[in-house]
Amino acid sequence: MSHNLFETFARRMQERGDADFITTREGRGYSYTEALAMSARLAGALVGLGVAPGDRVAVQVDKSPETILLYLATLRVGAVYLPLNTGYTGDEIRYFLSDAEPALFVCRPATLTESSGIAAETGCPSVQTLGTEADGSLMEAAEKATPHDAIVERHDSDLAAILYTSGTTGRSKGAMLTHRNLASNAATLMEAWRFSESDRLIHALPIFHTHGLFVACNVTLMAGASMLFLAKFDADVIVEAMSHGTVLMGVPTFYTRLVADPRLTPEVTARMRLFVSGSAPLTAETHQAFEEKTGHAILERYGMTETNMNISNPYYGTRRAGTVGQPLPGVEIRITDRETGREAADGEIGILQVRGPNVFIGYWRMPEKTREELLDDGFFITGDLAMIDEHGYVQIVGRDKDLVISGGFNVYPKEVEEVIDEYSGVAESAVIGLPHPDLGEGVTAVVVPQPGARLDEAGVLDHLEGRLARYKQPKRVFFIDSLPRNTMGKVQKNQLRQQFQDTYR
Ligand code: MLC
Ligand code: AMP
Secondary structure (H helix, E strand, O other), X not given: OOOOHHHHHHHHHHHHOOOEEEEEOOOOEEEHHHHHHHHHHHHHHHHHOOOOOOOEEEEEOOOOHHHHHHHHHHHHOOOEEXXXXXXXXXXXXXXXXXXXXXXXXXXXXXXXXXXXXXXXXXXXXXXXXXXXXXXXXXXXXXXXXXXXXXXXXXXXXXXXXXXXXXXXXXXXXXXXXXXXXXXXXXXXXXXXXXXXXXXXXXXXXXXXXXXXXXXXXXXXXXXXXXXXXOOOOOHHHHHHHOOOOOEEEEOHHHHHHHHOOOOOOOOOOOOOOEEEEOOOOOOHHHHHHHHHHHOOOOEEEEEEOOOEEEEEOOOOOOOOOOOOEEXXXXXXXXXXXXXXXXXXXXOOOEEEEEEOOXXXXXXXXXXXXXXXXXXXXXXXXXXXXXXXXXXXXXEEEEEOOOOEEEOOEEEOHHHHXXXXXXXXXXXXXXXXXXXXXXXXXXXXXXXXXXXXXXXXXXXXXXXXXXXXXXXHOOOEEEEOOOOOEOOOOOXXXXXXXHHOOOOXX
């Protein structure tokens, strides 16, 4: 029996027939029947371009319904979908293409020249474009292609996708996700959050991460629901969309912005049945303020690229502010003491580990990294600090890993520090996350100039431009004479966070 995730989707798509699947705000979109047909055309184009089962298809394009159809086409032909943040610079893309060795790179029409150059340098044999209006060479190829109606057989342990996540040291790692990982999590979430055919998801997240791609789209497909597909978060549009949507999935920044909006009322949200938050901590204040203003308790859940979703507040039952709820069915968790590795008692803080069919199978071509984080007994070390409270709910209380989460995007300080340190006149630097009212945490650099060097904030920021995606670039740069270190020589980032804590307040 084939375990291609697309088999499940295709069955549901056939059943749903002419029902709406995906529509943009401008009214452009696809019914389920149309989406199924176009995914076959795109699959035909992929095969014509030489994409074979197991090949990677790298995609860096702006959000459009066709991007989701390309994802489905990739699954259909048994290839591996590899989405890339649209903010990545050429240097960043060069690394991903050389590491993943995709058979095809799909880019935006506007970046074709640069992308073709990078593809040639990295040995990627084919580059196609996809625009936001169903335009670009890939869509032209799909129009001409013979539809590939068959669904290539896959084992449940075969790869469906690779999503890159930055590492605390060195290079980004490609998390390898199987058909089983994605299928099991979509089925679990559909059930846990009571998704059905009558749902209409307001989709305002980017689609190159697990939240906007798998949580949002896979659950919608599995339930046979529909999506209002928005280019990005815009409070004006969301307020209007809530009169005909049923579910919103967002990062905490969505909710802090909505809470600050005077139009957020019980009337405006009356038709909505569910608000989900994840990817970064939702403060108890935002949770409470949202409930006061609308009567809806946001359902906070916890996940990761490597694991899909692990822990969720309940659909029925109490959604506790400041907690992420309890393990989803089929997911096991344990909290271990950082020093001794023994299991922590309830109420004690430790490192959260998770195990289940949702947990990835390892990092692409990095067996050692995989062994460090994915234990022999199947538990994955998340690097998040957690505890189980008196209600049996999990609280994420901090991070053991050096990571900043800005508006739901992960920024690894080490990566930013390395680029800052290359700038002439910099002796060393430390990148930290500081409380930020809009983004949760604001990326901030603290720089030590070399003796006699004259540096300023604009110079450092200029140096980063074009080298790092904009969301990774510090919002502020400070200069100090030396970094605080402990006796082991480790930079004391806590002290820096304290010193600069009011920067964005
Ligand atoms: C945009 N910018 C950001 C930023 N987003 N800077 C820091 N952090 C961010 N998150 C910058 C842009 O580069 C631009 O810079 C300026 O801010 C305005 O851009 P914008 O596009 O208008 O931004 P805005 O609409 O305000 O976007 C903020 C946001 C968006 C929070 C709505 O970032 C967003 O949708 N985030 C969702 C991230 C996400 O999906 N995470 C899921 C990861 S999966 P300039 O200087 O050019 O003006 C995961 C696992 C799990 O974590 O559990 O889900
Ligand atoms: P990513 O690597 O982009 O998948 O991000 C995963 C990380 O996001 C996790 O390891 C957590 O640190 C963080 N995260 C996701 N959901 C939550 C949440 N509800 N509360 C706190 N942190 C979260």
